[in-house]
Amino acid sequence: MNKLIPAPEKFELLSSEQYGYTAADAERIFDENLPYEGYRLRADGDGLKIYCSSDVGYFYGKVTAEWLSADGKMPHAEILDRPVFGYRGFMIDTARHFFPVETLLNRIEVAARLKLNVFHWHLSDDQGWRAQIEAYPKLTEIGSFRTDTRGDGKPVKGFYTKEDMRKVVEFAAERHVSVLPEIDFPGHMSAAIAAYPSLSCDGKEIAVKDSFGIHENVLCAGKETSYRFIDTVIDELSEIFPFKYFHIGGDEALRLKWLECEDCQRKIAEEDLADEEELQAYMMNRAAEKLAEKGKTAIVWNDGMKGENISESIVMQYWKESPDYLNRAVSAAKAGAKILVSPFSAYYFDYPYGMTPLKKTFKFNPVPKGVPERSVLGVECELWTEYVTDEATLDKRLYPRIAATAERGWSKFHTDYDDFKLRLTAAYNMFDNLGVKYATINEADPNPVAGLKELFKFGINALDGTLIESFKRLKLNKKRLKEKYSRKR
Ligand code: ACM
Ligand code: ZN
Numbered sequence: 001m002n003k004l005i006p007a008p009e010k011f012e013l014l015s016s017e018q019y020g021y022t023a024a025d026a027e028r029i030f031d032e033n034l035p036y037e038g039y040r041l042r043a044d045g046d047g048l049k050i051y052c053s054s055d056v057g058y059f060y061g062k063v064t065a066e067w068l069s070a071d072g073k074m075p076h077a078e079i080l081d082r083p084v085f086g087y088r089g090f091m092i093d094t095a096r097h098f099f100p101v102e103t104l105l106n107r108i109e110v111a112a113r114l115k116l117n118v119f120h121w122h123l124s125d126d127q128g129w130r131a132q133i134e135a136y137p138k139l140t141e142i143g144s145f146r147t148d149t150r151g152d153g154k155p156v157k158g159f160y161t162k163e164d165m166r167k168v169v170e171f172a173a174e175r176h177v178s179v180l181p182e183i184d185f186p187g188h189m190s191a192a193i194a195a196y197p198s199l200s201c202d203g204k205e206i207a208v209k210d211s212f213g214i215h216e217n218v219l220c221a222g223k224e225t226s227y228r229f230i231d232t233v234i235d236e237l238s239e240i241f242p243f244k245y246f247h248i249g250g251d252e253a254l255r256l257k258w259l260e261c262e263d264c265q266r267k268i269a270e271e272d273l274a275d276e277e278e279l280q281a282y283m284m285n286r287a288a289e290k291l292a293e294k295g296k297t298a299i300v301w302n303d304g305m306k307g308e309n310i311s312e313s314i315v316m317q318y319w320k321e322s323p324d325y326l327n328r329a330v331s332a333a334k335a336g337a338k339i340l341v342s343p344f345s346a347y348y349f350d351y352p353y354g355m356t357p358l359k360k361t362f363k364f365n366p367v368p369k370g371v372p373e374r375s376v377l378g379v380e381c382e383l384w385t386e387y388v389t390d391e392a393t394l395d396k397r398l399y400p401r402i403a404a405t406a407e408r409g410w411s412k413f414h415t416d417y418d419d420f421k422l423r424l425t426a427a428y429n430m431f432d433n434l435g436v437k438y439a440t441i442n443e444a445d446p447n448p449v450a451g452l453k454e455l456f457k458f459g460i461n462a463l464d465g466t467l468i469e470s471f472k473r474l475k476l477n478k479k480r481l482k483e484k485y486s487r488k489r
Pocket of ligand 2: 200221223257258261262263264265
């Protein structure tokens with residue numbers, strides 16, 4: 001194993017001298033003392049040397065050299081660098097709105113240059129199923145199409161063939177990025193249920209959802225056919241995605257249908273489960289066991305892990321941050337679980353800069369209070385696309401905030417914001433070179449008036465009747481559960 005280098009990182013311009021060579025002229029030198037993803041870069045009169053113990057270390061050394069020599073000249077420098085976390089991810093939701101493969105490849109290219117190493121691909125949701133599954137062809141025949149979005153009359157359609165998904169995986173691997181597929185269940189399953197109504201509790205026909213928020217159609221947790229469905233999807237996607245992690249969703253699942261379903265209630269009794277939370281944990285555990293047979297580890301959003309019976313082998317993705325969820329993260333870490341940190345308040349990039357400015361993202365400490373650092377698997381930022389309908393909006397939301405998450409993945413010590421903004425100048429250069437749009441620094445840290453204006457505009461667009469219906473469902477769900485469990489006691 002690699003020994004850890006004592007100084008976490010060091011950046012020093014040794015003199016103002018510059019040389020006529022660039023990253024392309026690097027000499028690779030093996031150094032077993034460097035950690036897996038780490039590297040040492042030395043640029044002086046003798047040329048450019050990148051010391052590393054692996055291909056990925058060399059890749060990151062080269063990326064740094066490219067940044068340094070962007071103007072065609074390499075400065076005199078010595079750099080010792082390694083990431084803080086082994087998992088440094090970004091998610092794009094391709095279910096709410098569909099984005100073609102080329103768009104994804106380009107965003108992976110940018111991410112790799114920011115030294116992120118996971119692309120989390122949200123492939124299914126209420127508003128669309130995007131991954132081709134041969135055993136269930138209707139998932140894409142029916143589930144990848146919706147007639148419109150909140151009455152706008154514009155159809156949204158598209159899915160990724162197996163060949164498309166393989167292409168993304170291969171392109172990412174060449175840049176040392178792993179691809180994490182996500183199939184989200186038992187909630188957020190309306191598109192799958194529209195294709196195969198028997199996956200639901202009541203078997204009724206529904207349409208792929210054309211509005212956002214939380215919907216009541218969930219995967220039935222009582223019928224064995226649901227488990228066979230999940231196993232098959234895992235089997236087919238595991239052939240495409242070699243990454244050792246697999247995301248099985250688990251967020252925002254309503255219990256309304258489960259409460260009224262004979263199969264679900266029978267399952268609770270048969271398996272001696274305390275309640276619907278434990279029924280969900282049972283469901284997530286079964287998928288996690290299936291994944292474990294393939295040598296894979298499941299990741300679940302933290303609100304899908306409330307049942308006491310949840311397996312500590314599952315990675316908890318920490319997006320909900322209330323004290324209750326923080327306590328759960330601390331307990332899970334104590335029991336041996338790993339935590340993937342994706343706070344709603346700082347790493348949810350679907351929200352405007354008026355709510356989540358760049359500085360807030362940069363300043364966020366990715367080790368939740370009370371969770372030991374060794375229990376933190378890493379960091380991940382999220383781009384949900386309910387209100388991201390095109391590539392330009394996607395880019396403006398991602399860039400430059402994604403660079404702040406990437407920095408937290410690599411550095412605990414460089415927390416000076418002004419210094420970060422200076423480094424961002426080079427990132428903006430890279431964004432231009434790779435042809436992506438972005439928010440300027442002024443847009444990314446708006447003044448209070450501009451921020452409020454942006455937030456107001458976002459709120460007006462998002463908060464419509466369909467979202468109010470969604471809040472009502474949430475409230476009803478809470479009420480029904482309360483009624484059931486107060487009766488029991
Ligand atoms: C989520 O934001 N629903 C995980
Ligand atoms: Zn059911």
